[in-house]
Amino acid sequence: MSLIQIDHVCKQYMMGGETIRALDDVSLVIEQGEFVAIMGPSGSGKSTLMNIIGCLDVSDTGSYVLDGKAINQMKDWQLAEIRNRKIGFVFQNFNLLPRLSAYENVELPLIYRGMTRKEREPLVLKALEAVDLVERRKHLPSELSGGQQQRVAIARTLAGDPAIILADEPTGALDSKTGIEIMDIFARLNDQGRTIILITHDHAIAQQAKRVVRFRDGRLLEGV
Numbered sequence: 099m100s101l102i103q104i105d106h107v108c109k110q111y112m113m114g115g116e117t118i119r120a121l122d123d124v125s126l127v128i129e130q131g132e133f134v135a136i137m138g139p140s141g142s143g144k145s146t147l148m149n150i151i152g153c154l155d156v157s158d159t160g161s162y163v164l165d166g167k168a169i170n171q172m173k174d175w176q177l178a179e180i181r182n183r184k185i186g187f188v189f190q191n192f193n194l195l196p197r198l199s200a201y202e203n204v205e206l207p208l209i210y211r212g213m214t215r216k217e218r219e220p221l222v223l224k225a226l227e228a229v230d231l232v233e234r235r236k237h238l239p240s241e242l243s244g245g246q247q248q249r250v251a252i253a254r255t256l257a258g259d260p261a262i263i264l265a266d267e268p269t270g271a272l273d274s275k276t277g278i279e280i281m282d283i284f285a286r287l288n289d290q291g292r293t294i295i296l297i298t299h300d301h302a303i304a305q306q307a308k309r310v311v312r313f314r315d316g317r318l319l320e321g322v
């Protein structure tokens with residue numbers, strides 16, 4: 099069974115009487131343990147697909163099965179539960195809380211899950227270790243470089259042990275050298291068995307993934 103199975107998915111938006119086909123009959127299979135880049139120009143539908151894969155939105159037609167569960171039929175609360183348990187999001191602008199240290203930022207989702215301090219600590223340290231940031235755990239985001247902040251964000255995601263890491267332009271706010279370093283971290287996590295899906299418009303970044311899926315005008319071009 100594939101981790102992600104998307105079949106003939108369509109998503110339209112109405113804008114001032116005009117219909118925009120953001121996703122136009124998209125089918126895509128992603129296996130457990132893959133490292134995939136979804137690449138396309140602005141407006142090609144990447145974010146729309148990302149939102150569907152991340153259970154933030156559902157398609158108009160077609161089907162999406164994630165880890166054996168049919169997502170299309172789910173209610174909002176069920177989608178929220180799947181998101182919390184299975185998906186780790188990484189965003190372009192890091193989304194760290196500025197008044198919390200690196201450690202506390204990574205810890206926060208585990209507090210929301212109701213874990214005790216004792217349960218949280220090894221998970222937080224392990225996640226920070228995975229991105230080589232244990233030493234900087236007491237720093238505030240403002241005391242860290244952009245690349246380090248993104249690594250904290252990746253650690254925050256890892257601590258929750260998600261089935262999939264979904265990264266939306268994770269290198270978009272970084273210079274190209276730092277961007278490649280972030281991709282090296284994803285590659286390392288992938289070597290450890292993590293499934294990673296990232297969306298990007300940057301060809302050089304996409305090439306760092308093991309598989310590139312190209313997108314244009316709401317359609318997949320190759321690599322399916």
Ligand SMILES: Nc1ncnc2c1ncn2[C@@H]1O[C@H](COP(=O)(O)OP(=O)(O)OP(=O)(O)O)[C@@H](O)[C@H]1O
Nearest residue numbers: 111112113118120139140141142143144145146147
């Ligand atoms: N909520 C919305 N309402 C109307 N149109 C939308 C909405 N969201 C997206 N679209 C349109 O759907 C198409 C695909 O948008 P999408 O954001 O998925 O593209 P993208 O490839 O992620 O672009 P970018 O890289 O600029 O974020 C675009 O034409 C966009 O204008």
